[in-house]
Amino acid sequence: MAGCFKMAGMRWSVVRSFQTFCISPNISESLCCLFQQVRLKHQNYPRLRNPIWFVKKERTKYEEHLTQQNKSFIRDVVHDKYGGPPAIIGGVSTYQQSPLKIQPMDRGSWFLGCRRSGLIARNIGIYPMWLKDGTRVLTTLLQVVDNHVIRYIPPEEFNPPRTSVRNPKSKRRLGCLLVGAESADPQNFTKEYCGLFKDSGVMPTKILGRFLISPEAVMQPGTPLYASHFKVGDYVDVRGKTIYRGFQGVVTRWGFKGGPASHGVTKTHRRPGNIGSGGEKARVWPGQKMPGHMGNRYRILNGLQVLRVNTKYNVIWVKGQGIPGGTNSIVYIYDTFLPLRKPKEAPHFPTYYPEDEEPLPDEIYSENLHPFTAPTIKYEENV
Amino acid sequence: MDMMNRRNHIDIPEFYVGSVLAVSSSNPHAPEKVTRFVGICIQRGGCGLRAFFIIRNVVDHQGVEMFYEMYSPVIQKIEVLRLEKRLDNELLYLRDALPEYSTFPLDMEPEYLPEGSAIPVNPIKVKLKPRPWLERWERQELKGVQDLGLPKRFYERAAAVAKPWEKYDLMAEYRESIPAEEQEEIFAEVYSQLHQLEVTRKIMKRKRTFVKPKKMG
Numbered sequence: 001m002a003g004c005f006k007m008a009g010m011r012w013s014v015v016r017s018f019q020t021f022c023i024s025p026n027i028s029e030s031l032c033c034l035f036q037q038v039r040l041k042h043q044n045y046p047r048l049r050n051p052i053w054f055v056k057k058e059r060t061k062y063e064e065h066l067t068q069q070n071k072s073f074i075r076d077v078v079h080d081k082y083g084g085p086p087a088i089i090g091g092v093s094t095y096q097q098s099p100l101k102i103q104p105m106d107r108g109s110w111f112l113g114c115r116r117s118g119l120i121a122r123n124i125g126i127y128p129m130w131l132k133d134g135t136r137v138l139t140t141l142l143q144v145v146d147n148h149v150i151r152y153i154p155p156e157e158f159n160p161p162r163t164s165v166r167n168p169k170s171k172r173r174l175g176c177l178l179v180g181a182e183s184a185d186p187q188n189f190t191k192e193y194c195g196l197f198k199d200s201g202v203m204p205t206k207i208l209g210r211f212l213i214s215p216e217a218v219m220q221p222g223t224p225l226y227a228s229h230f231k232v233g234d235y236v237d238v239r240g241k242t243i244y245r246g247f248q249g250v251v252t253r254w255g256f257k258g259g260p261a262s263h264g265v266t267k268t269h270r271r272p273g274n275i276g277s278g279g280e281k282a283r284v285w286p287g288q289k290m291p292g293h294m295g296n297r298y299r300i301l302n303g304l305q306v307l308r309v310n311t312k313y314n315v316i317w318v319k320g321q322g323i324p325g326g327t328n329s330i331v332y333i334y335d336t337f338l339p340l341r342k343p344k345e346a347p348h349f350p351t352y353y354p355e356d357e358e359p360l361p362d363e364i365y366s367e368n369l370h371p372f373t374a375p376t377i378k379y380e381e382n383v
Numbered sequence: 384m385d386m387m388n389r390r391n392h393i394d395i396p397e398f399y400v401g402s403v404l405a406v407s408s409s410n411p412h413a414p415e416k417v418t419r420f421v422g423i424c425i426q427r428g429g430c431g432l433r434a435f436f437i438i439r440n441v442v443d444h445q446g447v448e449m450f451y452e453m454y455s456p457v458i459q460k461i462e463v464l465r466l467e468k469r470l471d472n473e474l475l476y477l478r479d480a481l482p483e484y485s486t487f488p489l490d491m492e493p494e495y496l497p498e499g500s501a502i503p504v505n506p507i508k509v510k511l512k513p514r515p516w517l518e519r520w521e522r523q524e525l526k527g528v529q530d531l532g533l534p535k536r537f538y539e540r541a542a543a544v545a546k547p548w549e550k551y552d553l554m555a556e557y558r559e560s561i562p563a564e565e566q567e568e569i570f571a572e573v574y575s576q577l578h579q580l581e582v583t584r585k586i587m588k589r590k591r592t593f594v595k596p597k598k599m600g
Contacts, residue, residue, distance in 0.1 A: 127385075128432050134409070134457045370456050372388035377456045379411040 055192040108216025110349035116217040118334040120181035147225035174212040180205030227314040228352040235341035240325035244296035401469030425474040470526035
C-alpha cells in the first residue's frame with residue numbers, strides 16, 4: 001500500500017482503511033499520527049473547535065404517559081425555578097424575573113471604537129411610513145422578543161477557530177457574549193442545552209446567538225435587553241439568513257441575461273453561454289458563475305437607519321426593505337461599522353437599563369418621521 | 384393603531400368604486416400649496432396603511448388619473464360628492480370608454496342622500512371607443528359595458544382561455560383575506576374608537592344638511 005495513488009477514489013479507500021485501523025484502542029496515538037502524516041494528507045479538514053454551546057438542542061419526544069399529578073408537579077417545579085411558565089403574548093414575555101438574581105456588575109464606560117452587544121430580533125413585516133416632507137418610505141419592523149444575556153466568555157478564554165474574516169491577524173481582544181431570545185418550555189430541550197442557561201437564571205431560549213464585544217461592555221448573565229438599546233436616528237447593521245431558493249439557474253442566481261426568446265434560437269434561452277476565454281489559460285477559472293444552490297446564507301445589510309422605537313412591544317422600525325430572511329425570520333442587529341454613520345453621542349452602554357432612567361414614552365419617533373398622531377402635513381408659503 | 388391615529392385627524396368617508404370624490408392634498412409646488420382634484424373612483428386596493436384609490440377625470444379633453452394613498456399625511460380632505468356603486472368592482476374600462484363617461488365638473492356640488500338609505504347602484508352601460516383597447520375587455524366579465532360588437536372569433540377565444548374554476552378556489556380566497564376569528568379580534572380592539580368616529584361623522588352630516596336650506600332661503 002505505497003503512497004503514490006493518484007486517483008481520488010483509491011486514496012479515499014486508503015484513508016478509510018487507516019481510519020478503521022486507528023480507531024482500535026490498542027494502537028498508540030503516536031503511531032496514528034505517523035500514519036496520518038505519511039498517508040492522510042487531507043484528513044481532519046476543517047479543523048474545528050466547536051463552541052461550548054454546540055450541543056444537541058431539541059429532545060425527541062416520546063409517549064411518556066405522565067399522569068395529571070406528574071404534569072402539575074413539573075409545572076410547579078418550573079414555576080418555582082423561573083418564576084412562571086413561559087408565555088410570550090404579542091412578543092412580550094409575561095413572566096417576571098426575581099430582581100435578586102440580577103445585580104448589576106460594574107458597568108464599563110463608552111469610549112470611541114468600543115463594541116457593545118447587539119440584539120436578536122424577529123422580522124415581523126414591512127410597512128410604509130411618511131417623513132415630515134411628505135416622502136413615503138418603506139420600513140421593516142423588527143421585534144426584539146425576550147432577549148437575555150446568557151453567558152460571557154472573556155477574551156482570554158475565548159478561542160474561536162476563525163477570528164476575523166477581514167483581518168485575521170488583528171490583535172484586538174474581544175469577548176463573547178451569548179444572548180438568548182424567545183424563552184420556551186424547558187421540557188422541549190435536552191439536559192445539556194438547559195445546562196447552558198443554569199448560571200443565568202433564565203428559562204432556556206429557542207434562539208442562541210453570540211456577539212463579540214469589548215470587555216468593557218460586559219453584562220451580568222440574566223440581564224434583559226430591550227429595543228431601547230438602540231436610539232432613534234442611529235444606524236444599524238442587520239444580519240439574517242437569506243431565503244432558500246433551492247437549486248437555481250444562472251439567470252436567477254447571477255442575473256445573466258440568457259439568450260434571445262426567438263429568432264431561431266435552439267434550446268438556449270436561460271443558459272450561461274460561454275464559460276471560458278480560450279487562449280492561454282485554456283481552462284475554466286475558479287469562481288466561474290454557474291447554477292447551484294441559492295440562498296440560506298448569512299448576509300448583512302449595512303447602514304439602516306432606526307426611524308422609530310416602540311418600548312411597549314419592543315419593536316424597532318428600520319428604514320428599508322429586503323432584510324435577508326423575509327417575514328418571521330430571526331435577524332441579528334448590530335451597531336454600524338460604517339465610519340461615517342457612527343453615533344456622535346455615547347449610546348446606552350453596556351445597554352439600556354430601565355431602572356436607571358426615567359420611563360421612556362411608548363413610541364419614540366425620529367426627527368424627520370411624521371407620527372400619525374400629528375396633524376396633516378401642510379407646506380408653508382416660501383418666497 | 385397608526386391607522387386609527389391618522390383617522391383621528393382626517394375623516395375618511397365611506398365610498399365605493401364608482402363614487403365621485405374630491406380630494407384636497409398639500410402640494411409644495413402649487414401656488415396655494417393645496418391641490419384639489421375631482422373625479423370618479425375607478426379602483427380601490429391595498430390593505431392597511433398601503434390602502435389606495437385611483438380617481439379619474441377628463442380635464443381639457445385629456446384624461447387624468449390621480450393615485451392617492453388613504454393614510455398619507457399629505458391628504459387634507461376627502462369629500463364624497465356622489466356616493467354610489469356601479470355594476471363592476473373596477474372601472475378601469477373607463478380608460479377605453481368615450482370621454483363623456485369620465486368627465487365631471489371640477490366645481491361639482493356634493494349630493495346628499497336621505498339618511499339610512501341603501502347605497503344606489505348605477506346601472507349605466509358604458510360605450511367603449513373602437514379598438515385598439517388597453518385590455519381585452521371581452522375576456523373579463525364586465526357588466527357595466529354595452530355590447531362590445533366584436534367578431535365572433537374574439538368571444539370564442541375568450542371562452543377557450545377562460546378559467547371558470549377560479550371562483551371555486553377556496554385556498555386563494557383564504558390567502559387573500561383575513562380569517563373570521565382574527566377579524567373579530569382586531570375589530571374588538573378597534574371597535575370603540577371606530578364607533579366614536581362614526582358618531583361624530585353623523586353629527587357633522589346633520590349639521591351640514593341643516594345649514595344648507597338656510598343659505599338657499
